[in-house]
Amino acid sequence: MEKRTTCNRDCPDSCGIVVTVEHGKAVRHVGDPAHGVTRGFLCSQGRDYLQRQYHPERVLYPQRRTQTGWERLSWDEALELAADKLRKCKAEAGPLSVLAVTYSGFQGHVQKTLAKLFWAHFGGATSTAGGLSVEPIHAAQHRDFGKACTHAPEDLVHSRAFVVWGKNLAVTRQHWIPFMDQARKNGARTLVIDPIPSATARRAERHFAIRPGSDRMLAIGIARLLLERDAIDAGFVSQHTQGFDTWRAIVMAHTLDQVSTATDLPLSAIEEIAEVYATAKPVSTLIGLGTCYWTHGGETVRFIDALAAVTGNLGVPGGGVSTDISSGLSGEVNVPASLKRTVRMPVLGSDILATRDPALAMGWVAGANPVAAAPDSHRVREGLKSLEFLVVVDQFMTATAEQASLFLPCTTYLEADDVVTSYGHHWVGLTRKVVEPWGEAKSDAEIYQGLANRLGFGDALDGSAESWTRKLLGTQVAYGALLRGSVRLPGAQDVPFADFRFGTPSGKFEFVGACTSVEQVDGLHLVATKSRRMINSQALPEDLPEEPEARVHPSVLAACGMVDGQRAMVVSPVGKVQALLRADDTLRGDVVVMNPARWKGDLIGVNQLREAKVTDLGCGAAMHETRVQLKRIERVQESL
Numbered sequence: 001m002e003k004r005t006t007c008n009r010d011c012p013d014s015c016g017i018v019v020t021v022e023h024g025k026a027v028r029h030v031g032d033p034a035h036g037v038t039r040g041f042l043c044s045q046g047r048d049y050l051q052r053q054y055h056p057e058r059v060l061y062p063q064r065r066t067q068t069g070w071e072r073l074s075w076d077e078a079l080e081l082a083a084d085k086l087r088k089c090k091a092e093a094g095p096l097s098v099l100a101v102t103y104s105g106f107q108g109h110v111q112k113t114l115a116k117l118f119w120a121h122f123g124g125a126t127s128t129a130g131g132l133s134v135e136p137i138h139a140a141q142h143r144d145f146g147k148a149c150t151h152a153p154e155d156l157v158h159s160r161a162f163v164v165w166g167k168n169l170a171v172t173r174q175h176w177i178p179f180m181d182q183a184r185k186n187g188a189r190t191l192v193i194d195p196i197p198s199a200t201a202r203r204a205e206r207h208f209a210i211r212p213g214s215d216r217m218l219a220i221g222i223a224r225l226l227l228e229r230d231a232i233d234a235g236f237v238s239q240h241t242q243g244f245d246t247w248r249a250i251v252m253a254h255t256l257d258q259v260s261t262a263t264d265l266p267l268s269a270i271e272e273i274a275e276v277y278a279t280a281k282p283v284s285t286l287i288g289l290g291t292c293y294w295t296h297g298g299e300t301v302r303f304i305d306a307l308a309a310v311t312g313n314l315g316v317p318g319g320g321v322s323t324d325i326s327s328g329l330s331g332e333v334n335v336p337a338s339l340k341r342t343v344r345m346p347v348l349g350s351d352i353l354a355t356r357d358p359a360l361a362m363g364w365v366a367g368a369n370p371v372a373a374a375p376d377s378h379r380v381r382e383g384l385k386s387l388e389f390l391v392v393v394d395q396f397m398t399a400t401a402e403q404a405s406l407f408l409p410c411t412t413y414l415e416a417d418d419v420v421t422s423y424g425h426h427w428v429g430l431t432r433k434v435v436e437p438w439g440e441a442k443s444d445a446e447i448y449q450g451l452a453n454r455l456g457f458g459d460a461l462d463g464s465a466e467s468w469t470r471k472l473l474g475t476q477v478a479y480g481a482l483l484r485g486s487v488r489l490p491g492a493q494d495v496p497f498a499d500f501r502f503g504t505p506s507g508k509f510e511f512v513g514a515c516t517s518v519e520q521v522d523g524l525h526l527v528a529t530k531s532r533r534m535i536n537s538q539a540l541p542e543d544l545p546e547e548p549e550a551r552v553h554p555s556v557l558a559a560c561g562m563v564d565g566q567r568a569m570v571v572s573p574v575g576k577v578q579a580l581l582r583a584d585d586t587l588r589g590d591v592v593v594m595n596p597a598r599w600k601g602d603l604i605g606v607n608q609l610r611e612a613k614v615t616d617l618g619c620g621a622a623m624h625e626t627r628v629q630l631k632r633i634e635r636v637q638e639s640l
């Protein structure tokens with residue numbers, strides 16, 4: 001029997017999926033050809049999802065940590081234990097002594113809504129502020145535009161040129177590629193700005209291997225050329241922008257020689273990019289985490305946004321500065337007021353340890369794996385270990401779950417009903433319980449409901465996933481229509497700001513008005529690229545590399561007196577990781593490229609090396625600020 005569902009993993013594509021079920025087991029899992037963005041195609045992790053669904057390492061029962069290992073509990077025992085700890089914390093130090101960490105591990109609105117309701121009815125909790133992803137981009141674009149300026153993927157076909165800036169679309173946004181390819185068939189050019197020759201850079205017609213962290217200076221250099229050549233859309237600037245003169249003064253205070261030195265790009269390369277902005281109307285600028293993972297990341301994004309504004313590439317089909325779409329559901333759920341306090345996600349470990357009045361006594365982590373995914377893993381682990389009791393809700397024994405006092409197994413998107421919108425397109429779909437939960441897994445929603453019943457506010461969370469979905473959909477989309485497959489949200493706009501009315505206080509595009517100086521730090525830039533076989537830290541165990549690799553330009557090896565295939569210690573200010581060195585002459589000489597973070601047994605994860613630093617806007621993680629050194633291992637293991 002064929003059933004439809006929607007991928008709810010932390011991915012902008014939120015694919016529609018058709019599952020074949022035989023004898024109660026999912027046996028085939030393919031892209032839904034009727035979904036307007038999925039178009040029958042899944043990424044490689046999606047294609048292999050049934051391996052994850054039925055993986056032997058999946059944890060299927062509630063478990064409590066004991067002196068000697070893990071002890072299986074019934075759900076009654078597990079929920080009673082968790083409820084007891086919550087009652088005790090609240091009675092002794094108030095609800096803020098509980099830390100609730102939820103991040104982007106699942107995209108279901110019902111699960112997210114019931115989490116919010118649960119903590120509100122509990123009386124509050126200490127939650128997290130900021131994040132590990134696009135938060136600085138959102139904050140920057142909120143200042144410039146009033147909200148995100150991401151065009152629908154369907155609109156990309158209208159672009160005459162793509163400037164892909166710090167984004168590896170071929171890995172992280174695969175369902176945008178067919179729309180871009182359609183534009184390319186019509187003559188659109190693709191320029192990629194990225195220190196690394198990513199998969200996207202390799203398929204582009206031009207790649208500019210910029211010095212890491214110098215994107216803001218490049219945007220300033222491009223702007224200077226546009227100003228000097230009078231390639232400015234004067235009508236748009238005068239009618240629809242604010243702060244042009246201040247921005248112009250900042251730009252003109254930088255010489256092109258300074259820009260060329262800072263970016264490590266010849267003037268001809270900067271001119272080539274400026275020429276595209278000046279002549280190829282409309283230009284679509286697609287920005288990624290590479291632009292914002294810096295302490296000055298928010299400001300960088302604002303200077304890039306300005307290029308689209310001065311060239312009249314806002315509010316027009318095929319233009320925009322795109323990253324994530326913010327599409328939600330219109331139905332309203334009343335969340336009562338409660339006590340609130342936050343710790344910052346990018347510096348989670350330190351903030352947990354520093355929190356007082358009340359200190360944090362208990363933690364609840366769901367839809368997140370901060371030990372693997374947040375910078376300075378050791379500190380995060382230390383912070384979580386300092387809690388008296390930690391509950392982790394997950395499908396696998398992740399690096400964070402390894403620190404838990406109580407593990408609660410949760411369902412996959414094949415085992416529970418929910419509703420999912422996307423941050424990469426405007427389609428909405430249901431996740432459906434197409435098979436019974438494996439083992440004793442429960443959805444996060446059911447877990448919150450079970451706990452709420454024990455804590456005396458069960459009525460507030462009561463109801464089936466379908467009834468919550470209907471409530472969240474409001475009048476926007478009929479539930480019955482979604483039962484037949486995903487639908488595009490009615491009224492969703494392909495082109496933001498088509499009326500040139502922005503959501504800023506002035507109603508206009510607002511230019512960045514400062515360029516904060518940045519301290520130059522010596523050393524090799526640590527770059528951890530995303531992988532086609534991983535979604536952030538999620539991967540199948542068999543896809544994890546046996547040991548970390550560190551790829552560097554041969555000149556780096558020569559300068560250190562090391563050779564390809566040798567093992568060395570990669571050392572940062574906060575950690576060290578032993579890695580196999582690989583020479584790669586396609587890389588710049590100032591980077592070390594390593595595998596992404598691992599989700600479990602995180603003894604070799606790259607986030608052990610990353611320093612926990614906060615971005616200028618959005619409380620994001622300045623993941624790329626860390627510099628490393630390569631050091632010899634005294635006793636080299638010559639096993640190759």
Ligand code: SF4
Binds near residue numbers: 011
């Ligand atoms: S991970 Fe992303 S691209 Fe892959 S199947 Fe899920 S939504 Fe689609």
